[in-house]
Amino acid sequence: MSKWVYHFEEGSQAMRDLLGGKGAGLAEMSSAGLPVPPGFTITTSACREYYANNKHFPDNMWEQSLAALSDVEEKTGKTFGAPTNPLLLSVRSGAAVSMPGMMDTVLNLGLNQETVKGLAELTHDERFAWDAYRRFVEMFGEIVLGTPREKLLRGASQIYGASSNGSHAHHDDVETIKLIVQRYQDIIQGETRQIVPEDPYEQLRMAIAAVFDSWMNRRSIDYRRINNIDDSIGTAVSVQTMVFGNAGDDSGTGVAFTRNPSTGQPVIFGEYLTNAQGEDVVAGIRTPLPITYMAESLPDTYRQLIQIADRLETHYHDMQDIEFTIERGKLWMLQTRTGKRSGRAAVRVAVDMVREGVITKDEALKRVTPNHLEQVLHPVVDPNADAKVLTKGLPASPGAASGKVVFTADDAVKWAERGEPVILVRTETSPDDFHGMVAAEAIVTSRGGVTSHAAVVARGMGKCCVVGCHEIEIDYPSQLFMVGDTPVSAGDWVTVDGNEGQVLLGNIPTIEPILDEYFDTVMRWATEVKRLGVRANADNGPDAQVARDFGASGIGLCRTEHMFFEDERIDHMRDMIMAPNPIARAEALARLEPFQVQDFMDLFRVMDGYPVTIRLLDPPLHEFLPSHEETMLAITDRKLQLRDASTLAQIDELMREINDLTETLEQIERLQEKNPMLGHRGCRLGIVYPEVTEMQVRAIFTAAVRCHQQGIQVIPEVMIPLVAWVTEYRAQEEIVRRVASEVFEEYQIELDYTVGTMIELPRAALTANEIAEQAEFFSFGTNDLTQTTLGLSRDDSARFLAGFVANGIMPDDPFRSIDATGVGELVRFGTDRGRAARPDLKVGICGEHGGDPKSVLFFHNAGLDYVSCSPYRIPIAVLAAAHATIAENESHQAIVPA
């Protein structure tokens, strides 16, 4: 017989997959002797069976639950459904991975017309008992029976009177509450043709089913898709004795992090509300007090809480996110779980915990996710900018972002889809707003605290968020909000400062963050651990300097063509392209050469002692010419001017211009391509115009010997782009070696250098063995390799790609994370075949994927030597590379007997 139900004492943290995060936490805490209200957990496998079984409980699950329940009755001395001393239960969801606020919870279960009286007698507080009953009916009606929440609230406020604005909980008299309960029942019956059952066991049965069902509600599914969580794992259900934080002023409820989740400071951080249930804190309906205030108002409980927090950290070796309730002075732990944290906090907590001796360096590195680092690297508002602070709130999630104000999640999605950055402004957010939060650049709420829904979700997404901006008064129908006398309408620009907790008027500039010693420490550790080299894609001295500052171990890709677009260079470039013959072409090239020499010298200087991979000219020549249309319009324009020209000089000038433009137009037409991505570019240019290759190679080696003369250690690697046939490579390599020799001869200096190639076409990967017989290194150009392998233009596909990812056609944007099955297969192929022909072949990758953590893991596993990415992505790549090494070491340890 399957075991579907576990007492809290039977489980442990290790059973997270079976009991869910919450269930495992309660079990672990119970086992550790912490004060946890008794209860039991129905397993995730019961949930899976429920779905497999067409939404029927698995055999025996109900019976096992009843047995566990009677055990709880015994422990508490209370009886479920009894008119005197009734046992009340909470029924909560909890999957193996945290999905905060996504699924449903029912509290105060077990109350009915009879037991409410028993509770009143027991507590000597009829108002409390009826308020608990009201809460139960509201929740059950909404969550289990599906009554729209607004309908219920509107019904209640009609009784309270419109002015109370919903914040009505504890100061109303019993009779009003009884009326509300009755009104709720009427509304529920009217909306659902069902009533909240009197039978507590029926309540329990329905609540368990409702929690199972909430696994498949819209927002849960959305959340899992965004976070790549498997739909099939299911949720567990924890059934637990209710304790009441709303049983008077010596009661309360709170949530806390054992350290500051924004900054990582090792000080307990959280909020509490007296005389309240947990929902009041999470939903942000009442703004709670900082937890440190407890030291004064409930000093004993506060001390106890601090001790428990310490025990939990020691027990779990990580910062915890806890929920607790104080019932008439007694502290109950309701939940503990690994605390979500900002990037900054993640970095600091990891470093601190190593220093405290709690975790190892590897463990610390694993605790810092690439997403955390991205947050750390997030921009801040430029302090020198002329910014007007509109209002202040709580800094819920760091970063800074500007955008246009929108007031609904749907608008956020709609505006974002047409490319407009948006800031979602809400009174408070609910799980139904999730899609809008995804779409928004930042989130602002007028209510709620740093553990409100908006704050938790935004931090999880690494998205800038400011909550509790009390001054903001939103007028949804008018699509505006007021701060005092200042109106801000939908579409107006605001800038959100998640670090300072401010909202600024207008589109304010932001700047890169200053990185602290915790960051430096993590980067140093990661660098020590990782096997993959991390280089930078950089085309000039300043970019190379950023890369060095971030610890790049070389330049993996210098795109020489970027050097041609600047200033007067573009004119020489165009002269080169318009040249009627090789001699004129050579002259134009000669004028370009000094610039190239200077550029390469700058790079070599910054990269003293590190390799610099220089790619020869890659894009088709027409990219350097003006567009066909532009030129044609210019000709039309001159012709129109010619009509009105009055002097001969004017006419002569215009005629000359028309002639020049016509010549350019003809060359543009000759060079025009239908698919430039697949056109006359890369090494194909150098084969047809060897003089271009010659000039570039001469510049590279002239720069190299000059730097060498200045005492700089230069390690040039010449890279030939877009090779499909080894014969192409050979033709270009011959030029490189010949010209290098000429330069060495001229300067009487001989330098080591290597020649290699981009592997960016499927054919190159497929014939890598042939190519590796010639080439000394490979660098996978995964941008182009993705474009060709998938037949997908990066420029043109943006229009439909997001939709394809959203519809599950592809798991990820293949230009962000490498398509491991398709493109990745060619990377493995190319690497293996290349190494088969040349065992010491150096293999790297220099596409955008070099800075994507998932892809970095892939490249590590494929056995590459290095990744190269844009300078600002280097920390991410270094960390991802360290993670890959740690994962590999762990998997090795796992298979080596102890």
Add this chain to the structure above:
Amino acid sequence: MSKWVYHFEEGSQAMRDLLGGKGAGLAEMSSAGLPVPPGFTITTSACREYYANNKHFPDNMWEQSLAALSDVEEKTGKTFGAPTNPLLLSVRSGAAVSMPGMMDTVLNLGLNQETVKGLAELTHDERFAWDAYRRFVEMFGEIVLGTPREKLLRGASQIYGASSNGSHAHHDDVETIKLIVQRYQDIIQGETRQIVPEDPYEQLRMAIAAVFDSWMNRRSIDYRRINNIDDSIGTAVSVQTMVFGNAGDDSGTGVAFTRNPSTGQPVIFGEYLTNAQGEDVVAGIRTPLPITYMAESLPDTYRQLIQIADRLETHYHDMQDIEFTIERGKLWMLQTRTGKRSGRAAVRVAVDMVREGVITKDEALKRVTPNHLEQVLHPVVDPNADAKVLTKGLPASPGAASGKVVFTADDAVKWAERGEPVILVRTETSPDDFHGMVAAEAIVTSRGGVTSHAAVVARGMGKCCVVGCHEIEIDYPSQLFMVGDTPVSAGDWVTVDGNEGQVLLGNIPTIEPILDEYFDTVMRWATEVKRLGVRANADNGPDAQVARDFGASGIGLCRTEHMFFEDERIDHMRDMIMAPNPIARAEALARLEPFQVQDFMDLFRVMDGYPVTIRLLDPPLHEFLPSHEETMLAITDRKLQLRDASTLAQIDELMREINDLTETLEQIERLQEKNPMLGHRGCRLGIVYPEVTEMQVRAIFTAAVRCHQQGIQVIPEVMIPLVAWVTEYRAQEEIVRRVASEVFEEYQIELDYTVGTMIELPRAALTANEIAEQAEFFSFGTNDLTQTTLGLSRDDSARFLAGFVANGIMPDDPFRSIDATGVGELVRFGTDRGRAARPDLKVGICGEHGGDPKSVLFFHNAGLDYVSCSPYRIPIAVLAAAHATIAENESHQAIVPA
């Protein structure tokens, strides 16, 4: 010790690789007891060793040659270099594969100031002896010592006087000839600072080296590249006793085919010249007589020749191309080899020989090359065309072609490179003209016969050629030719009729050939033998009919988009694309649907009982819109008109047009793509606009059921294009199956059909196992697969691709013959992985490569089920498929023990 030298009697036809074609033929003939002048052959391995050895004879080769020579002396009773009864030798090249006229030959070797007197004494003909000596000096001077031929001829003509125009051979007196010999020696010494050596052994040594060297002359290398012959195989050298066709009027020389090489008629066909050496025939300097004239002039010899021809055909099981000499009435066989033939002849000879019981059907099929069939399928001049015959000549190579007249090979190449079809007109052609013949559409000569250089080479290339147009008088400096009073200048259009041997004025229309029963027989046999299915790419009824007539076993690719460009359809298509919403789009699609239904019904009707693969819409939508530039110019134009508009109605009309055009322009801009090849096309369209797929599928199945109702057997195969992810395929397949069911439901008819996909992206090939789990068939779209695998746009690469092929960067144009190493690897991959997932997966290919013989062989070997090609390529594909099967069977037999 290596054996470098073989007596003719030691060798056989089987030793072709070692002795070359000529040497093996002489050996085989000698062994068969035919009258062959004694001699020996130096092997091709000696030639290879010569090149490996830095152009030195291999050890012992010379000694073995001298030994063989003394054997020949013994057989002939003559002595090499002896003043009396001197042995004279020919030294000829001969590789394992025929390279007509490409390499060098030296005749009359052994003559010097002494032996010439001995020859005169022996023959009692001083003029003959000195004429032989003159020929020897001329050849040796040109070929061995490298004196320019023109210099020698100019020197000779100065002595003859200008009027004789070079045709001076036998009627001059001895003293003149002696003067010419002296003049030759002077010119040779002046040009080369060498003289023709007196020592016959030195002559022999130098001549052998010269023949070896000629293996690597420019035209040989060019020829081999064009014909894909390996440079490393080398040539053999045959040294043979001279016999003299120019020893009087009872002497002569000739070349003949044992059957007519143009038509295949089983009648000896050739030419002879009395009192001449072989060079006079081949070079076309004197126009020879048809061989049948020999029946009257030399009846005994003619009878003997006919008998020998019969014996040779029986011996070799093939039509022979023979060279013979009659020396004072005695017939000597100088060479036999497989006769080159026109396509028409190849087909007829093959069929006839099967009927004569000489060869098997397999053998017959192997004798017909795809190139032969191409010739058979060549166009002829439209007999109803209003054509003016300019002049007549000999029909040297069949076909018909029009082009602009050019007079030099270089011009032919230059004009052809800029896309102009050219006709190369020459007095006669020489091997130096080879590149021009390759470039020309057709070749015309004013001199020479059907075995002249021009004729042989043109037939080999399957190129239309007319020779011996005596009326043509070419004026090279003036760049024109005259026929009577009619001048034709360079650049004028002419049409060459290679079937009738005529040159027509102007650009005359041509029509497809009528195919005879020999062709039908070969096609029937090939169809019986082949394993690969051959289908057609056809988009409409008439094309499908051509395909059926050629024996296509179905349609492998119907490109539905071609149907949208016609007539009013394009308007509906544009309405569809411009539709502001799905409803308007559905309306436009509804207007297109009846056209599609009609088109598909036409196809199904023609293909009654055969499968029809219909590909869903593939190209990006902007292909159906006018160009951006065009639209922009139209707007500018209307705006200019607006300036001059005078009535309100005009203004209204123009404003309306400007509005419409602007709307179109905006849509064009929205749809514009940088790389449409890699853009929003194929199944990606159907995913974003499912209503397009729905319309097409509804049309396919509506057509299918209607045809079914008319008693037609329809086998529809719906093909989803440009799949990269199996998820894309699934999304489209769902629509196909759903809509098919709807149509079947509506008509209450259920038909069998299959759904499959194009494999035209590397990712699809790499993940073929995933895709094959869903798809019932694959069709490799090798056009796009080539573009993506090589990163090479077919449209854009034409500019440089020819150069890349010429420079050996790639072995072939990859859009003509499949790139077996790269693209082919993916085809093998896709097929193997696909079949692993679905063993009965049907796999075809529908790119242009389906009609390319080399590629067809590749697809056969890769295990594909069928190829699909354009209707007119079907015979080629069928034959190539038969060849592939035969080759496979033979290789199986080769490894199965007898």
